[in-house]
Amino acid sequence: MDTRNLFVSKSGEILQRWLEAFPNAKAARLDAVAASASHPDLLWLRLSADADIPARFGEIRRHWAESSVIVLAEVPSDDQAIACFSQGARGYCNCHAQPALLRNVAEVVSQGGLWVGESLLARLLRATSQALPASQPGAAWTQSLTERECQVARAIADGAANKEVARQLGITERTVKAHSGAIFQKLGVRDRLQLSLLIHRNPEH
Amino acid sequence: MDTRNLFVSKSGEILQRWLEAFPNAKAARLDAVAASASHPDLLWLRLSADADIPARFGEIRRHWAESSVIVLAEVPSDDQAIACFSQGARGYCNCHAQPALLRNVAEVVSQGGLWVGESLLARLLRATSQALPASQPGAAWTQSLTERECQVARAIADGAANKEVARQLGITERTVKAHSGAIFQKLGVRDRLQLSLLIHRNPEH
DNA sequence: CGTCATCCTGTACTTCGGTCCAATAGCGGC
DNA sequence: GCCGCTATTGGACCGAAGTACAGGATGACG
Known part of the structure; x- marks a missing residue:
């Protein structure tokens, strides 16, 4: 009940x-x-x-x-x-x-x-209302991710679907999901859309 | 009185x-x-x-x-x-x-x-925790959408899921899907992630 | 050698996103 | 009055996304 x-x-x-x-x-x-x-x-x-x-x-x-x-x-x-x-x-x-x-x-x-x-x-x-300083080069999101996770994150942020990311990086779609899940957890975002927003707000050099 | x-x-x-x-x-x-x-x-x-x-x-x-x-x-x-x-x-x-x-x-x-x-x-x-970017002059994407579609598009571009957009705008999730489908078709994007990228590349006034 | 982190992959499942079918109602122009 | 457009809504369906379970291989480190 x-x-x-x-x-x-x-x-x-x-x-x-x-x-x-x-x-x-x-x-x-x-x-x-x-x-x-x-x-x-x-x-x-x-x-x-x-x-x-x-x-x-x-x-x-x-x-x-x-x-x-x-x-x-x-x-x-x-x-x-x-x-x-x-x-x-x-x-x-x-x-x-x-x-x-x-x-x-x-x-x-x-x-x-x-x-x-x-x-x-x-x-x-x-x-x-308080002007916050723009993010520094090499913003923090890359620092909390592994190298491969960064690659997956960039591809997702650029609008790629999981199948496309898999093709780009030469791995299976399952692996992309594993990485993206870890990325979401580490960066505290809910899904790929919010990941993309976060990454584009914090560009890296 | x-x-x-x-x-x-x-x-x-x-x-x-x-x-x-x-x-x-x-x-x-x-x-x-x-x-x-x-x-x-x-x-x-x-x-x-x-x-x-x-x-x-x-x-x-x-x-x-x-x-x-x-x-x-x-x-x-x-x-x-x-x-x-x-x-x-x-x-x-x-x-x-x-x-x-x-x-x-x-x-x-x-x-x-x-x-x-x-x-x-x-x-x-x-x-x-993050600085907010200043708005740029308006771009064409709003011109090809109806007023309501613009509202849905903005909410999606800000990272909202369909249920959240529905709550924000006081409509059902079904209606959000109807609008977002029309938006995708009009703007020639595949999904909400690419919609968000397009909108953030073309900020409005 | 054991442990840990990283990278990779599988099956399975639920939820979400998106599409296709349908419909009603209001509004403004002709 | 009719038509077109917009807004709204429903049901149904399917693929994508995301999560949960599991595991193996490799290299670095104490």
């Missing part, structure tokens, strides 16, 4: 105010996912201040790839919010937020919206 | 879908503010692509300092969104958005929240 709202935390605890907001909500511990076979529309992820964000979101993608993730921060901060949104979160708020606000967040995210804090938006807007 | 929702535009026009969302909404022209002495909770500001953002917001501050401003963009863009939020807007969406979405935006902003588009957030998150 599908659950609309699933509250996930280290202890599996569910706060009273969460139940006030969503009487039919369920709770789960992140490491006991096998016991919770539900597929919630909304996954509420309680995070402590020192949580390992990429690891948490990696686990969530493995088990609840379809769910929209809303972070409930024990100690809200813009840094943690940025990390969460960069990992695909769709909302970020205080874990002690009022039930009315939680319902509102749920409604917004269910409609495909994002719940972004005011101070976070202000911080992000400031970041765009 | 206070008006909860006031739609402000150059012509004072009010679209049918806005009335569907808010049957008791009022409309006003920006230059005829003296005739409209209402103090709306929410001020919906329709903006064209070439609107003078600081001037518009300056006028609004003079007459409706207490109102929360939600921008209805005729041609949504992250650049314009950034300018609006920097001027204090609390929401930014497409002026042809669905009534249900408009009501949702209203609810969020009334509760003190912000309505931020997904591509804008992605853009802002990237800006915290």
Whole structure:
């Protein structure tokens, strides 16, 4: 049976105010996912201040790839919010937020919206207004890849399909996929389109 | 008598879908503010692509300092969104958005929240670590596409998957595919990766 | 010699992207 | 009123992309 709202935390605890907001909500511990076979529309992820964000979101993608993730921060901060949104979160708020606000967040995210804090938006807007230096020659993306991965990355960035990259480099399509998967993971991009954008924003000499 | 929702535009026009969302909404022209002495909770500001953002917001501050401003963009863009939020807007969406979405935006902003588009957030998150290239004079690719196709093309070029484009523009994934197919055919590209390369080689004003 | 990183490859699977068929509705021009 | 265009949407289908499992070969290094 599908659950609309699933509250996930280290202890599996569910706060009273969460139940006030969503009487039919369920709770789960992140490491006991096998016991919770539900597929919630909304996954509420309680995070402590020192949580390992990429690891948490990696686990969530493995088990609840379809769910929209809303972070409930024990100690809200813009840094943690940025990390969460960069990992695909769709909302970020205080874990002690009022039930009315939680319902509102749920409604917004269910409609495909994002719940972004005011101070976070202000911080992000400031970041765009500050002129950031252009990337240096030999930008960082090549430094985190092996030589062969760089070759595959360049070919993909130039618009080649996997079969074409395979032909160009004299390897099988399977090998191209293996390299591109490693490249995506190392550079923190989701697919070849975002890889191409990243590479063209950071040209190499 | 206070008006909860006031739609402000150059012509004072009010679209049918806005009335569907808010049957008791009022409309006003920006230059005829003296005739409209209402103090709306929410001020919906329709903006064209070439609107003078600081001037518009300056006028609004003079007459409706207490109102929360939600921008209805005729041609949504992250650049314009950034300018609006920097001027204090609390929401930014497409002026042809669905009534249900408009009501949702209203609810969020009334509760003190912000309505931020997904591509804008992605853009802002990237800006915290990368310099953004300045726009170049416009190129021909926009001339061969319809208005909606341009919006889809821009979203794709920015790295969005079909589902994300659908969320951003308030349409179904099926419609995104229909538009992107037409775009590929008109611009003579094979897929979204090559579309992105073409668009970034030919930036628009 | 054992370990590690790198490069290569396989099968298998799910999801995404893209295409082909179809349709309705609104709008503006003739 | 008709036509063409645009926008939107559906179902169905298939290939591509991406991921997960697995493994072998080679060279560098302690």
